[in-house]
Amino acid sequence: MSRYTLVTxxxxxxxxxxxxxxxxxxxxxxxxxxKQGEDRQLRIITTKSVRGAIKDRSGYxxxxxxxxxxVWMNPxxxxxxxxxxxxxLKSLKISKKKFAKMANKKTRFIYLKRQISPKVGxxxxxxxxxxxxxxxxxxxxxxxxxxxxxxxxxxNVDNKGQEGLELFYDSLLQGKDGKRKVLKNRAGEIIETVQxxxxxxxxxxxxxSIDKDMQFFAYQSLRKVMKNTQADSASLVILNVKNGExxxxxxxxxxxxxxxxxxSSHGLRNRVITDVIEPGSVMKIFTMAxxxxxxxxxxxxxxxxxxxxxxxxxxxxxxxxxxGLLTMSDVIKKSSNVGISKIALKVQDKHMWRILYxxxxxxxxxxxxxxxxxxVLRHYKQWDNAMxxxxxxxxxxxxxxxxxxxxxxxxxxxxxLKKISLLRTKKINTGKRVLPKKxxxxxxxxxxxxxxxxxxxxxxxxxGVVVAGKTGTVKKTSSDGGYTDDKYxxxxxxxxxxxxxxxxxxVMVDNxxxxxxxxxxxxxxxxxxxxxxxxxxxxxxxKL
Amino acid sequence: MKIIIDKKLFYIxxxxxxFGLVMVFSASAxxxxxxxxxxxxxxxxxxxxxLIGLLLAYIVTQIPVKFWQExxxxxxxxxxxxxVAVFIPGIGKTINGSxxxxxxxxMGLQVSELAKLxxxxxxxxxxxxxxxxVANSFLGFIKPFILIGFVCVLILLAKDLGTTIVVxxxxxxxxxxxxxxxxxxxxxxxxxxxxxYLLTVTSAYRKARLMSFVDPWQDxxxxxxxxxxxxxxxxxxKWFGAGLGNGVQKLxxxxxxxxxxxxxVFSEEFGFIGIVxxxxxxxxxxxxxxxxxxxxxxxxxxxxxxxGYGISFWFALQVIIHxxxxxxxxxxxxxxxxxxxxxxxxxxxxxxxxxxxxxxSYETKKYSVTDAKAKEKNKDKKIIDSNHKxxxxxxxxxxxxxxxxxxxxx
Numbered sequence: 009m010s011r012y013t014l015v016t017x018x019x020x021x022x023x024x025x026x027x028x029x030x031x032x033x034x035x036x037x038x039x040x041x042x043k044q045g046e047d048r049q050l051r052i053i054t055t056k057s058v059r060g061a062i063k064d065r066s067g068y069x070x071x072x073x074x075x076x077x078x079v080w081m082n083p084x085x086x087x088x089x090x091x092x093x094x095x096x097l098k099s100l101k102i103s104k105k106k107f108a109k110m111a112n113k114k115t116r117f118i119y120l121k122r123q124i125s126p127k128v129g130x131x132x133x134x135x136x137x138x139x140x141x142x143x144x145x146x147x148x149x150x151x152x153x154x155x156x157x158x159x160x161x162x163x164n165v166d167n168k169g170q171e172g173l174e175l176f177y178d179s180l181l182q183g184k185d186g187k188r189k190v191l192k193n194r195a196g197e198i199i200e201t202v203q204x205x206x207x208x209x210x211x212x213x214x215x216x217s218i219d220k221d222m223q224f225f226a227y228q229s230l231r232k233v234m235k236n237t238q239a240d241s242a243s244l245v246i247l248n249v250k251n252g253e254x255x256x257x258x259x260x261x262x263x264x265x266x267x268x269x270x271x272s273s274h275g276l277r278n279r280v281i282t283d284v285i286e287p288g289s290v291m292k293i294f295t296m297a298x299x300x301x302x303x304x305x306x307x308x309x310x311x312x313x314x315x316x317x318x319x320x321x322x323x324x325x326x327x328x329x330x331x332g333l334l335t336m337s338d339v340i341k342k343s344s345n346v347g348i349s350k351i352a353l354k355v356q357d358k359h360m361w362r363i364l365y366x367x368x369x370x371x372x373x374x375x376x377x378x379x380x381x382x383x384v385l386r387h388y389k390q391w392d393n394a395m396x397x398x399x400x401x402x403x404x405x406x407x408x409x410x411x412x413x414x415x416x417x418x419x420x421x422x423x424x425l426k427k428i429s430l431l432r433t434k435k436i437n438t439g440k441r442v443l444p445k446k447x448x449x450x451x452x453x454x455x456x457x458x459x460x461x462x463x464x465x466x467x468x469x470x471x472g473v474v475v476a477g478k479t480g481t482v483k484k485t486s487s488d489g490g491y492t493d494d495k496y497x498x499x500x501x502x503x504x505x506x507x508x509x510x511x512x513x514x515v516m517v518d519n520x521x522x523x524x525x526x527x528x529x530x531x532x533x534x535x536x537x538x539x540x541x542x543x544x545x546x547x548x549x550x551k552l
Numbered sequence: 553m554k555i556i557i558d559k560k561l562f563y564i565x566x567x568x569x570x571f572g573l574v575m576v577f578s579a580s581a582x583x584x585x586x587x588x589x590x591x592x593x594x595x596x597x598x599x600x601x602x603l604i605g606l607l608l609a610y611i612v613t614q615i616p617v618k619f620w621q622e623x624x625x626x627x628x629x630x631x632x633x634x635x636v637a638v639f640i641p642g643i644g645k646t647i648n649g650s651x652x653x654x655x656x657x658x659m660g661l662q663v664s665e666l667a668k669l670x671x672x673x674x675x676x677x678x679x680x681x682x683x684x685x686v687a688n689s690f691l692g693f694i695k696p697f698i699l700i701g702f703v704c705v706l707i708l709l710a711k712d713l714g715t716t717i718v719v720x721x722x723x724x725x726x727x728x729x730x731x732x733x734x735x736x737x738x739x740x741x742x743x744x745x746x747x748x749y750l751l752t753v754t755s756a757y758r759k760a761r762l763m764s765f766v767d768p769w770q771d772x773x774x775x776x777x778x779x780x781x782x783x784x785x786x787x788x789x790k791w792f793g794a795g796l797g798n799g800v801q802k803l804x805x806x807x808x809x810x811x812x813x814x815x816x817v818f819s820e821e822f823g824f825i826g827i828v829x830x831x832x833x834x835x836x837x838x839x840x841x842x843x844x845x846x847x848x849x850x851x852x853x854x855x856x857x858x859x860g861y862g863i864s865f866w867f868a869l870q871v872i873i874h875x876x877x878x879x880x881x882x883x884x885x886x887x888x889x890x891x892x893x894x895x896x897x898x899x900x901x902x903x904x905x906x907x908x909x910x911x912x913s914y915e916t917k918k919y920s921v922t923d924a925k926a927k928e929k930n931k932d933k934k935i936i937d938s939n940h941k942x943x944x945x946x947x948x949x950x951x952x953x954x955x956x957x958x959x960x961x962x
Contacts, residue, residue, distance in 0.1 A: 011729055012846055015865075019838065022872045023831050029879045033787045034824040041787020044780070049800050194804035195586055 050202060051192050057183030059146065059167055060211030062160055062174075064220040065253075065432045070156050071174070073167070076147040077129030079120040079140065083111050086139030096135055099128055122165060123147045148174075154262040155223050158278035159216070159377070159430065162265040171276060173214065173430065176378045183211035215432045217253030222246060225541040226258040229534045234260050237520035237530055243279040244515040244534065245413045246542055249503060251437040252417065252426030254375070255511065255542060257281075257410075281373075281380045284406040285516065288482035289527070290501045291364075291402030292340055292348045293419065293451050295355070298363040300336075300447050304354040307450055310335050313346040321394040325349045325401075337454040341463045343479060345401050352400030353393065360396060361388035366442040367415040368425060369407050375428040383407035402480065413514035416501045419455070420476070420509035423448035452476050456506045459532075468502060468532035470540045476509070477502020477535060479527030484519065495519050500531035504539050511542045556613040558913035561840045565891060565906050568833060569899075572892035573599055579802045579817040580810035580894060594810055594894050601896045605903030612907035617915055621855045624677040628699075631670035634663040635706040662897035664707045664715040668722075669901055669908075671703055672862035675723050679730040680855040687731045690739070697723065697740065708751070713758065714885035718869050720744060725865040726858055729849075765883040778813070781806040782878050785816040793823030810894040812886040815878040831875075834890075838868045844913045851919045856912045863905045 033041065062071040079100060088111060097107055100121045110118050122145065129142050148163045150156075161172020169178035186208025191199045230242045243259035263275035277283065299305045316330030325345045331338075339347035352360065364370070370385025383406040386395070398404040410428065418425040423443030443451075455476035459468045464479045480499030483491040498520055503512040515531040515538075524530055542548070577595035584593040620627070634654065638644040643654050653660045678686075678696045685692025700723050704716045724737060752758045760775045768776035768783065785801035788794070799820040802809040809817050819827055845860030867890050874889040876882035888898040 011731065012842070015725065015728070016839075016842065019868050019872075020835070022868075022876075023835055025881065026831055026872070026875050026879065027828065029881050030786065030819065030824055030827045033783060033879065034789050034819070034827075035791065038787050038790045041784045042790075045784040045788050045800065048784070048805065049803070191800060191803075193582060193586075199803060 049191055050189055052187055052189050052205065053198070055186040055188065055208045056146065057185050057208045057210050059148065059163070060181040060183065060213040062181070062214045062216060064152075064156075064216055064218050064223075065255075066219070067215065068151075068220050070152045070216070070218075070220065071148055071150050071160050073146045074149045075126055076123040076145045077126055078122040078143045078145045079124065079129070079132055080117060080143060081110070081120055081140045082116050083113050083118060083139070084116055086111055087137055090135075090137045092135040092137055096132060096137060096140065099131055100124070150265045152220055152223070153266060154264045154275075155220065155227055155258075156216075156218060157263055157265040158259060158276070159218060159257055160265070161378075162271060170271075171378075172278065173216075173377065176376055177214055181211045181214065184209035217248070217255065217429055217432045218257065219255050219545075222256040222538075222542055222545070223258060226256040226538055227260070227262070229537045230258055230260045233517055233520075233530065233534050237517060237522060237524065239517045239521070239530075240519040241279060242515075242517045242534075243283075243409050244513060244538060245280045245409055246511050246513045246538065247413050247417050247426075247428070249417050249420045249426075249509045249512050251429070251433055252414075252439065253429050253433060256538070257430075278377065279516075280409045281375060281377050282408070284381045284383045284408050285497055285499075285518075286403050286405065286482050286485070287407045287412055288402040288480035288497070288499060289343045289345075290412055290416075290478045290480040290499050290514075291405075292343065292400065293455065293478055294363055294367055294415070295348050295352050295360065295400040296336065296340060296454065297419075297443055297447055297451050298359050299351045299355050300450060301363070301443065302355060302359050305336060305351055307336055311339060311347045311350050313339075313344050313350070316346065318346045318349055320349065320353070320397050321392065323394040323398065325397060337457050340454040340478065341457040341460070343458075343464050348400045349397040352397050355396075357388035357391050357396055360399065361385070361391070363442070364399070364405070366425065366440075367418055368411055369405065369415065373408070373410050373414055373428050375410060376430050380410070381406075381408045383411055402482070409514050409516050412499075412501050413512055416478075416503060416514065417512040418442055419448050419451050420503035420512050421448075452506055452509075455502060459502075463528075464526070465500060465502075465528035465532040467528060468500060468536045468539075470504060470536055470543070473504050473540075473543060474506040475502055475504040475536070475539065476506040477504075477532070479532060481525060481527045496525040498525055498527045498530035500527050500535045502535060502539075504543060510548060511539060513539050513542070555610070556914045557910045558840070558844060561837070561844065561906065561909055561913065564833060564837045564840060568837065568891045569602060569903075572889075573602070574796070575814055575818055575892055576810050576894045578797050578799065578821065579814050582803045583810065586804055597896070598894050598899065601899055602903065605900045608900065609903050609907035609910070612904055613911050613914070615911070617853075617856050617859065617908070617911055620673050620859075621677050621680065624674045627670045628674040628703075631663075631667040632703065632706070634661075635667055635703065635710070638663050638710055660896065662895070664710060664712050665895075665897040665901045667703060667707065668715065668719055668866060669863075669905055671700060671719055672722060672726070672866065673859060675700065675726055676855050676858035676862055679726060679858045683730060683854065686727060687733070690733075690736055693727060693732050693736045694740070711757075712886070713748075713751070714873060714887040717748075717885075718866060718873065718887070721869055722862055722865045726862045729845075729861045730858065761885075762883050765880070768880065778807050779880055779884055782813050782816040783880050785813075786819040786879060789820045789823040789826070791823050791825060793819070793821045793826050796821050808886070811888060812874070812893065813878055814889050814893045815875050818892075819878070834871050838864055838871070841867065841909055844909055844916070848912050848916045851916050851923070853912075853916060853919060856915055860909060860912045863909060866905070867902075 059073045061069050063069050097104060102120065133142055146167055148167065150160065159172055161174040162170055163174050164170050169175035187206040188201050189203040189205060190201050193199055226244055230244060233239065234242050241260055245257045246255040247253065248255055257280050259279035261275040263270040263273050310333050312333050313327060314330045314332050317324055317326040327344050327346050331342055331344055334342060334344055334347050364385055370383055372380050372382040385405050395404055414428055422445040423441055424439040425442045426437045426439035455478055456474050457463055458465050458478055459475045460466065465477060468475050468477050478501055482497040482499060484495040484497060486492040498517040501514040503509040513535055515534045517530045520530045573595055576598050577592055580594035581591040584591050637654055653662055675696055682692055700719065704719055707716045724740060752762055764771065764775035764779060768779040770776060772780045781801055785799065785806055799817050801820055802817045806813050806816060818830065841860065841864035845857050845864055848860055849857035870887055870890050873882055874887045877884050877887065888895050890902050891899065
């Protein structure tokens with residue numbers, strides 16, 4: 009055999025070896041290599057859904073998600089001598105000392121600053137510092153600031169709802185993150201989507217029933233009363249009588265959700281919903297209503313309130329002064345404790361409990377707000393006469409301002425208790441009848457007299473509009489369980505116009521100082537101010 | 553001046569080169585983008601170099617092989633000079649830990665690529681002039697290998713074991729074709745084997761490479777990274793591959809994807825069927841080259857034949873080692889796939905080598921033609937001679953008869 013042939017055979021042998029090995033890799037064992045490859049090349053990534061916006065009833069954005077960038081660094085790869093470092097620190101407002109501390113940490117990932125504006129991000133990128141990286145992030149921005157902060161609440165840095173509606177509707181707003189399998193190159197860049205595992209669902213936009221202008225006015229009024237009376241806190245809520253929507257809901261002090269430092273203050277509480285108080289005299293109308301309903305009293309009947317006090321069991325009920333013989337509507341107008349106590353004594357426990365229960369006391373108002381209080385209303389089987397009397401003028405129970413406003417709304421709408429909604433509704437709110445229309449009318453009539461010149465709340469009057477409402481001046485409970493002598497809560501709840509009620513409003517001022525503490529002189533003016541604004545909103549002019 | 557080509561070899565190599573450009577583009581696009589270059593940066597550069605190569609090839613085909621035969625020693629010294637120049641700071645350049653490049657006027661030249669060709673030219677000449685000594689005396693056989701060994705040491709110093717092996721084995725192949733005795737090779741194999749063993753054991757770098765070759769999956773993110781990525785690429789190809797351009801491993805996963813590991817990218821995109829075709833076309837290429845050499849040998853154009861064999865073996869070895877490394881049947885060493893891989897010096901020298909083959913093929917044909925003419929001439933001459941003889945016989949005969957007649961008449 010010639011050497012030429014030998015070499016040819018030798019080379020052909022190699023060709024066969026190459027083919028055999030290729031066969032082994034590609035045909036016999038390909039599964040192993042394919043899996044090894046996919047382990048390295050394919051990644052499952054989540055596509056973040058965009059959190060829905062929260063808007064006011066006219067579509068004005070109150071909470072929106074904006075694009076931000078976060079700056080992080082890898083201290084192990086950081087170029088500590090980079091000539092642009094000082095410019096970086098200046099743009100991020102980080103001190104050199106703090107930065108040095110961060111740069112010496114034994115980690116591969118540390119945030120320098122989270123959620124800065126994209127503009128600054130572009131600048132930082134242009135500095136080209138090794139080891140400093142940018143990361144896209146979403147940030148929640150609250151355009152109305154402290155105006156609606158207690159309602160809306162806020163999200164944390166990871167865009168999870170922490171408070172308020174952001175928390176309650178978190179999953180709706182959040183939507184659903186999508187999942188997809190992608191092919192990445194070694195630099196981590198996505199080359200293509202291989203498989204869509206979960207389609208992302210965008211967050212749903214919430215349209216609130218809140219009117220941002222009314223909300224603004226509500227705050228202005230509260231701020232004013234806080235300043236004038238040096239009160240501890242103040243709240244108010246305005247509901248639309250027709251459909252139970254919350255038009256404005258505010259309490260002071262408040263906080264700015266855009267400033268993380270304020271997010272732990274006591275301003276966080278939406279007092280209208282979460283705080284309960286003894287409602288006091290505003291509750292008298294319900295006692296009156298049940299007495300009329302069960303025909304224990306007649307409208308034109310009178311009750312003798314002299315000598316200005318009455319003792320039931322171990323409890324003595326007193327009026328401010330002896331008022332003598334009072335008509336039914338005078339009992340409300342003058343807010344006689346003795347009068348209403350005497351009426352209450354005529355009513356069966358069962359009936360009295362029932363009406364309070366029907367008007368929503370002792371039950372959560374189901375407003376869709378996290379942490380709402382249901383207040384306390386004991387079952388009538390636990391009552392005695394003293395308790396019943398106490399309840400007749402709003403003590404020995406508790407309720408939130410929202411519950412009070414809602415119950416007054418039921419009177420305003422002719423005896424129908426409407427569902428509360430913080431979201432704008434298009435459905436007709438049929439509600440639940442809790443009182444015959446006739447009696448609701450009588451109560452409304454009585455309430456209009458409260459705002460007369462000789463009533464308890466002449467300051468609740470609005471020019472050209474008949475206002476129905478009731479004051480409350482509640483002694484605050486002291487820490488030892490009794491009542492204080494010098495600390496009051498001023499209340500006013502009412503609606504207008506009396507003949508065709510549009511809005512119902514409840515105002516509470518906690519511990520006003522400077523001598524004035526009656527509901528009629530502290531809370532009623534606030535009511536008048538804000539109710540006027542509500543009634544004279546452009547869209548309501550022709551309804552008057 | 554006319555264009556000198558060997559048609560068969562031309563078609564085969566043109567197909568490989570054109571397809572190589574496509575492969576370089578496919579394999580390098582992501583890497584180019586990652587370095588903020590345009591996606592066809594490498595493919596464009598390669599195309600440009602191929603065009604320069606064609607010009608160079610044209611020149612080489614115009615020069616008689618005899619010229620190289622006579623100037624071979626001069627060129628060998630030139631090669632040695634270049635190999636040494638690599639280590640002169642300012643001229644030489646180190647890339648990826650290997651000092652293989654010299655930079656002159658902005659152009660980088662990988663010296664070992666050129667050295668290969670020059671060494672084979674030198675050795676072909678030696679074999680031509682000392683044919684009998686090489687075949688029959690061990691001393692005559694080993695002498696040139698000492699010189700080649702020196703060249704190899706210089707290439708080794710530049711950390712290029714792959715090229716060293718190619719040079720050594722090719723030279724042995726050439727000597728084999730010069731009918732050196734079998735046991736000479738045995739001795740040389742042992743010497744080389746011990747040499748490579750020592751080289752491997754003494755260098756941590758080579759040792760790690762060897763270990764990672766034995767079991768690449770042990771350290772897939774360290775020493776075994778490149779090989780495992782290559783195996784993943786090839787294995788993922790299955791029967792028909794992912795299709796041109798659809799490979800994944802070239803997305804920055806496989807280092808040197810458009811160069812020392814272009815076969816892996818090819819295999820991922822064209823599958824087993826593709827490999828069969830590729831091995832087929834390279835077999836055709838090398839077979840044609842060997843055929844050309846054999847024809848030269850049968851015409852007794854010894855230098856042409858030995859040089860032809862040298863180039864054939866060199867191409868064959870580089871194809872085998874490149875594919876073997878990619879497939880994980882040989883330890884990892886950086887060698888280009890001839891006419892396909894990206895690399896200016898490599899493609900330039902390979903195209904020039906092809907030009908040598910064209911010239912050799914051409915000279916064989918020319919020789920055969922002149923030989924035939926000469927034979928034809930000889931034939932004519934013989935006929936004329938024989939006629940003369942007959943004439944002379946006749947003349948002699950006539951003379952004789954004349955004299956006989958003369959005498960009789962006397």
